[in-house]
Structures are given as C-alpha cells and as structure tokens.
Amino acid sequence: MTDKVLEQVEALGERLAATAADSEALGRLSDDSVALIREAGVMRLLQPADFGGYAAHPRVFAETVMAVAQRCGSTGWVCGVGGVHPWEMALMDRRLQQEVWGEDPDTWIASPYAAQGVATPVDGGYRLRGRWGFSSGTDHCDWIFLGATLGDADGRPAEPRTTLHVVLPRADYEIVEDTWDVIGLCGTGSKDILVEDAFVPVYRTVDAQAMSEGSQAAVAGRDETLYRLPFWAMFPLGITAAVIGIAEGALAVHLAYQRDRTTMTGVRITEDPYTLSAISEAAAEIAASRTQLLDGIERLYDLADAGTTITFADRAVTRRNQIRCAWRAVAAVDDIFARSGGNAVRRSNPVQRFWRDAHTGLQHAIHTPGLVYHATALTTMGIEPQPRQRIMI
Known part of the structure; x- marks a missing residue:
C-alpha cells in the first residue's frame, strides 16, 4: 500500500504542480492542494496501522515527500514537516491517539x-x-x-x-x-x-529527551521498528527530503526551459558545452544528496530492526550527512539558476519559485551545520561532545 501512495503522487503530479501558484498567492496551501494530498494518503504514511495509517518505511516517506516537492515546494514542505507528526503521535498516550484519530484518521x-x-x-x-x-x-x-x-x-x-x-x-x-x-x-x-x-x-x-533518544517506543508499547527510531533522525528527514525534492523540481523545469532556449548571441543551449557541463554537475550533486539522505535513514532503520542500540555516534553521523545533503542540493540549484538567463527572474518562470523555496528551506534550524558538525567531528575522534554541542542530535 505504501508504494501506491508514491505512485498516486506521481499520477497526480501535474495537478499538484498546477496548485503551486495559488498556494503562493494565498500564503497557505490551497484547498485543491490539500485535497490532492489527502487523496494520495501522504500524511498517513508514518501513522500507526491501528489508527488507520500505513506505518511505512521512512525511506518511502522521504521519497514521497520528494515527489510532492518536485511539483510544489510548499506542499512538499508541509508534507515533510506535518507527515512526521503522526509518527510522534504514535508514541504518545493511547488516549490522546484516540482523541486525535478516533473519529477521523485523516486529521492533520x-x-x-x-x-x-x-x-x-x-x-x-x-x-x-x-x-x-x-x-x-x-x-x-x-x-x-x-x-x-x-x-x-x-x-x-x-x-x-x-x-x-x-x-x-x-x-x-x-x-x-x-x-x-x-x-x-x-x-x-x-x-x-x-x-x-x-x-x-x-x-x-x-519528555523531549526520551523522544530524542528513541526510548519512548518502549514506554508507549510500540515494538514496530519504525517507532524505535530517534526523533532527530525522523524530523530532519522530512524537512531535508522536501529541500531535495525542491532541487529536483528546479532541475526538471530548468531542463524543460533550456531544451529550446537560444542565447542572445544566437547559441542554442543544447550546443553550449559550458551550460551542459554545469547542468550535469548540478544534476549529479542533487542525485548524490538524495542517495545520501536515503542511505542514512536506511542505516538507522536496519540497526533498529536488528535490535541494535542506535548510539549518539550513529545519530550524529546521520545528522551531519543530512545537513550536508541540503546544502549540496541548494548549491546545485544556485548553479542551475545562474545558467537560466534573465528570464529566470520572471514570475512566469517556475525556476525562480523553486530557487526561492530551496533557500528558504535551507534557513530552517535543522540545517544549521555548526554544532552538529563539531559534535560529529569530536565523536569520530573518540572525544565526548559537551552537552550544548549535542543539541538536536
């Protein structure tokens, strides 16, 4: 069933893309966008099965968020952030889960x-x-x-x-x-x-610390592998997946635009080796970001599935790589935008919206490298980071 959610998003792709301008103008998701996400079942991917969800592998969730963000960055972002909340709700008191989902499993x-x-x-x-x-x-x-x-x-x-x-x-x-x-x-x-x-x-x-360490599953009586993952692996996953999806969307509209473009000097882009080389480098960087993000959550999932303790070092490396994925993908979007010519700044050209969305997504605190990079470097040297350096890991 979970693969069908992703398939449904792909099938609804053009309709999702068509909602992007309306959502931007409204300053919130349009009703059409929300209806499409509900129809596909995106927000129920990490929801527990006993409350109408799919309890999907987090990789499937990340891939689905990327697929949405490729069409509309704002919708993908809301799915990436809001889609993790059912995962945490599964770790709360069953009375609360009943209050939230008892009458409507599609409650956001x-x-x-x-x-x-x-x-x-x-x-x-x-x-x-x-x-x-x-x-x-x-x-x-x-x-x-x-x-x-x-x-x-x-x-x-x-x-x-x-x-x-x-x-x-x-x-x-x-x-x-x-x-x-x-x-x-x-x-x-x-x-x-x-x-x-x-x-x-x-x-x-x-308690936020119990959620961060992945120990809340035992308290909540959840033995599914999905719910034994740490918070600071799951929450960043949705956000960075949205940023990478936005980068993939920028690449797609850039390629469509460049296919028939001719520069003011009369050179067709398809015959310009400099632009073609830049496109390939940007595409490779975005692909690398996708691969590394998915690899990180799969590694943690496999540890949890095997009953192996997920250590601080495991969490730190995953967070370091997740942050780097976002920065790498957004840098590639900059390269794309720089090669899109003057018409890239026109409101009618969606590449400018993807460019703005990518940079805004990078501003989220979850993408701040400083403390995470420092803690990870110390940990890999065998040095215990100070408490303040362990924040959001």
Missing part, C-alpha cells in the same frame, strides 16, 4: 517544537503560555505539537532546563494571522501560534 497535526513556551506544573498537568513561530500548514490542522520548557512555581523556566512536547486541540490555541510574509515557501502558511493560558493534561505531554 501541526507543530513547532522550539521551546518558546513555558509549561507550569499544576494538578493533573500543566498551564501553558507562549508564542511560537513557523507553524507550517497550520490552517489545515486540528491539533498541534508545541515545544515548552518546564516551569517553576512562578511560571519561569525551571533549572536545570527540561523540555516537553505538549499537544493541544485547535480550540486551545490561536493562529496569528498576517504573520507569514516571506520570499519563499510562501504557500506553507507557517504562521505564529499563541497560547494565552491552556491546561494540558499530563497524558498529552512527553
């Missing part, structure tokens, strides 16, 4: 995970306050994951810092309109979220 869940709120303990749960940015696809979601710092009795972040992922229904938070005015990924509608004072029962929360 938003985020973000940045700890931009404070959860103060009270009887039975927490009081949550905060404001979060970058909630991709949020207009189409009925629940949301939010990152929060555990608070003290006065509502201030407690020391040492503990981070929770908390889940709220749509009635408990506000989507702040007019907070997504950007140059790329415009159609993702990644607006701000405001929570004034919401009660969150304990069963709608999870």
Whole structure:
C-alpha cells in the first residue's frame, strides 16, 4: 500500500504542480492542494496501522515527500514537516491517539517544537503560555505539537532546563494571522501560534529527551521498528527530503526551459558545452544528496530492526550527512539558476519559485551545520561532545 501512495503522487503530479501558484498567492496551501494530498494518503504514511495509517518505511516517506516537492515546494514542505507528526503521535498516550484519530484518521497535526513556551506544573498537568513561530500548514490542522520548557512555581523556566512536547486541540490555541510574509515557501502558511493560558493534561505531554533518544517506543508499547527510531533522525528527514525534492523540481523545469532556449548571441543551449557541463554537475550533486539522505535513514532503520542500540555516534553521523545533503542540493540549484538567463527572474518562470523555496528551506534550524558538525567531528575522534554541542542530535 505504501508504494501506491508514491505512485498516486506521481499520477497526480501535474495537478499538484498546477496548485503551486495559488498556494503562493494565498500564503497557505490551497484547498485543491490539500485535497490532492489527502487523496494520495501522504500524511498517513508514518501513522500507526491501528489508527488507520500505513506505518511505512521512512525511506518511502522521504521519497514521497520528494515527489510532492518536485511539483510544489510548499506542499512538499508541509508534507515533510506535518507527515512526521503522526509518527510522534504514535508514541504518545493511547488516549490522546484516540482523541486525535478516533473519529477521523485523516486529521492533520501541526507543530513547532522550539521551546518558546513555558509549561507550569499544576494538578493533573500543566498551564501553558507562549508564542511560537513557523507553524507550517497550520490552517489545515486540528491539533498541534508545541515545544515548552518546564516551569517553576512562578511560571519561569525551571533549572536545570527540561523540555516537553505538549499537544493541544485547535480550540486551545490561536493562529496569528498576517504573520507569514516571506520570499519563499510562501504557500506553507507557517504562521505564529499563541497560547494565552491552556491546561494540558499530563497524558498529552512527553519528555523531549526520551523522544530524542528513541526510548519512548518502549514506554508507549510500540515494538514496530519504525517507532524505535530517534526523533532527530525522523524530523530532519522530512524537512531535508522536501529541500531535495525542491532541487529536483528546479532541475526538471530548468531542463524543460533550456531544451529550446537560444542565447542572445544566437547559441542554442543544447550546443553550449559550458551550460551542459554545469547542468550535469548540478544534476549529479542533487542525485548524490538524495542517495545520501536515503542511505542514512536506511542505516538507522536496519540497526533498529536488528535490535541494535542506535548510539549518539550513529545519530550524529546521520545528522551531519543530512545537513550536508541540503546544502549540496541548494548549491546545485544556485548553479542551475545562474545558467537560466534573465528570464529566470520572471514570475512566469517556475525556476525562480523553486530557487526561492530551496533557500528558504535551507534557513530552517535543522540545517544549521555548526554544532552538529563539531559534535560529529569530536565523536569520530573518540572525544565526548559537551552537552550544548549535542543539541538536536
């Protein structure tokens, strides 16, 4: 069934591409785009089978996100981010899963995970306050994951810092309109979220560290290999898959445009060895990015499937390579754009939208190389990284 989701996306490809301009103009996914994603079943790929999902191999999920992003970067981005949320929901309390999916297995869940709120303990749960940015696809979601710092009795972040992922229904938070005015990924509608004072029962929360280490599956009673993977392998996978898909989309429209193009000096592009060489190099870099991203998640999956502990070193190398995949792919898009001539900047030429979307996707914190690169280099030398260097690994 999971391969059929990818096949369905490919079959709907032209229709998905046709929604891109509308989504960009609206500043959120168009209703047509959402309907096509629901029809294909993309958001249910990582959803557990007992709640109507497909519990697919994460490689299939990444390939499907790429296929969507090739047609519309914003739709691919929302699938890459939002498509991971059912995976985490599978690791939450079964009562919460029933609340979210019991009546409608097609319910979508938003985020973000940045700890931009404070959860103060009270009887039975927490009081949550905060404001979060970058909630991709949020207009189409009925629940949301939010990152929060555990608070003290006065509502201030407690020391040492503990981070929770908390889940709220749509009635408990506000989507702040007019907070997504950007140059790329415009159609993702990644607006701000405001929570004034919401009660969150304990069963709608999870410790972020347990999720990061991949130990939450045992707590949740999930023995499927998929759910024994660490959070910082799964969440980046969807985001980087979207960026690589965008790069593949840029290459496809570039090739279609260059096929019949003649330069102002009268040289046909198909006879220009310099441009053809640049196209091939860019295509090879994008292909390498795809291969390395998929190889990384397959390696971790195989370790989990064999019952082998996934170490910090395993996670670090996968994260390092995942970040490099994104930077390599976007650099290739730059090479493509530089060879597309003056007409590339016209709104009517989709290559400029893919170029803007690729760079905007690279801005996500998950693609910041510094600490991850440092931690991975130290780990491969046999040196234990400091706690602050282990963030998001």
